[in-house]
Amino acid sequence: ARASRVGELLSIVGLDGLGARYPHELSGGQQQRVALARALAPAPDLVLLDEPWSNVDPFLRDTLRAEVSEIIRPLGVTVVLVTHDREEAFSLADRIALMRDGKVVQEGTPEDLYFAPASRWAAAFVGAGNLLTGRVAAGLVETPIGSFPANGASTALAAEVLVRPELLELEPDPAGAGEVVAREFRGHDVFYRVLLDGVELVSHRPSTEVVPLGSRVSIRLHDGHVPVLD
Structure with missing residues (x-):
């Protein structure tokens, strides 16, 4: 059962046939996919991604964003993404909670925050x-x-x-x-x-x-x- 689940997860994240490789034999993008597979292994209802691509070069970051979105959305898993990158939030989120000093100051769709900010600070922060x-x-x-x-x-x-x-x-x-x-x-x-x-x-x-x-x-x-x- 475990081997079957591992194979299923590797297939979901696009790593079929790479299950026997060591970490140093994987690219940075492949290692990110392994981390995602581990997070999905227990079939959670919610996944927390805390600044997941902060140390990834810009080109790979854009690719990984698209890949993770394509992997997770069909699974119906709720994802909480913590980020300081507004483009990242806009491109991935269905809804955004904008925080300042530990408090939520506005919550809504990306379009809500961009076109109808609740304050001068929110207006400047999102673009x-x-x-x-x-x-x-x-x-x-x-x-x-x-x-x-x-x-x-x-x-x-x-x-x-x-x-x-x-x-x-x-x-x-x-x-x-x-x-x-x-x-x-x-x-x-x-x-x-x-x-x-x-x-x-x-x-x-x-x-x-x-x-x-x-x-x-x-x-x-x-x-x-x-x-x-x-």
């Missing part, structure tokens, strides 16, 4: 964003890039609007109010820093959209959720 301060009047928050529904923010008080960088579209325009002051090519996309009325904004655009450094630009907000942080 880059433009926090624009505006005045609340007539149910709207007025900011340098436009007005947005106040969503219950206190009238006549200042409120902050969170605009994620991928929602800011840049259009080269000699008469535009914005100026591209920095540009970082990242391969699949480009990070732009744009100065608008004394406020520096960050925009992430596909690398196929080329906006030269120093260009004047007009800024348009792509359709998307823009939360107001009162």
Whole structure:
């Protein structure tokens, strides 16, 4: 029975035929799979993964994330993943509990945390964003890039609007109010820093959209959720 279970587990984690190998004969990725097989051996209802890939090189880490997800999801096992890597949390989790000083400050889907953060701290922690301060009047928050529904923010008080960088579209325009002051090519996309009325904004655009450094630009907000942080 034990040999049968071992064979079953090795098959689940993709290590068929490697049961007789010693640890030093396995690659780093294979050793990670062995560790996962050991965790699954007693058929648990819950598995804890505590920073499982913190010492793995980035390329292998991405591969292991995908492999572990493919292995575990069909088994119906609940997994609690502890991580400081937001991309890791976003890519693997169905739900995320965001903690600060040992307390859960927000819980929800990855989309909830990214697009509807509960606080300024949560907004900054889960990803880059433009926090624009505006005045609340007539149910709207007025900011340098436009007005947005106040969503219950206190009238006549200042409120902050969170605009994620991928929602800011840049259009080269000699008469535009914005100026591209920095540009970082990242391969699949480009990070732009744009100065608008004394406020520096960050925009992430596909690398196929080329906006030269120093260009004047007009800024348009792509359709998307823009939360107001009162």
